[in-house]
Amino acid sequence: MSRSVRNIIRITIIIGIVVLTAVTLWFNFSSKNQSTKVGDTAVDFKLKTTEGEVIHLYELTKEKGVIINFWGTWCKPCREEMPHLSEANDLGDGSDYEIITVNVSENKQQINQFLNSLDEEVNLRMAMDSDRSVTKAYNVGPLPTTIAVDKNNKIVKKQEYQLTQEDIQDFIKALNDKGE
Structure with missing residues (x-):
């Protein structure tokens, strides 16, 4: 050559x-597919829970703030934070805030097997995002990702990766400070 x-x-x-x-x-x-951030309007959604109930975000936020936790059964940090989320949800009286979980891409059987494998009982509403439509609407990347939505449907706090008990309290405080 x-x-x-x-x-x-x-x-x-x-x-x-x-x-x-x-x-x-x-x-x-x-x-234009940028991540949701604090100050954005939350995307409304309706998802079915493992119990067959339908969760409608904007219906919930008419009366209280909502903490949405996106998770997966294969996610070790999700496993570690789930009991803390359940405890914080149990401590609330149900009038100021509610914690709901959104499982990404898995079915009821997988979720129930995961819950049965935990050492602690978890008392949270488990919504199923089987087609990932809500996950995509919120541009969720790493799991777990947690988002707090106030009574005005505004995102007031967001955190990617595992929450500590202190982080969860910060989410509750953010709803109480901004959700009036």
Whole structure:
């Protein structure tokens, strides 16, 4: 192969890399699919629970703030925080806030097997987002992700990854401070 042919191949490869990089950057920065953040209006949803009940977010937020916890049965941090969420939900009198969980992509049997494997009993409403429509609407990335929605349907707090007991209390406080 001659030197000029090699130079043409090198230049073509370099131009290809530059074009692919530019296209990738353009898609990343022009995407409207950005993460939900504090101050955004919460996306309304209706999901069926493992008990067959339908949870409608905007119906709940007419009377109280809602803490939404997105989780999966395979997620170790979800397993560790679930009893703390249940305890915080039990401690509330039900009038100021409610904690609901949204399981991502799994079925009732998987969820029940997960709950039965826990050392502590969990008393939370388990909504099932089987088609991931709510997860996608909130642009949830890592699990667990927790979002607090006040009585005005505004997101007042959001945290990706595992919650501590102190974090959960901060979520409740955020609802009480902003949800009036």
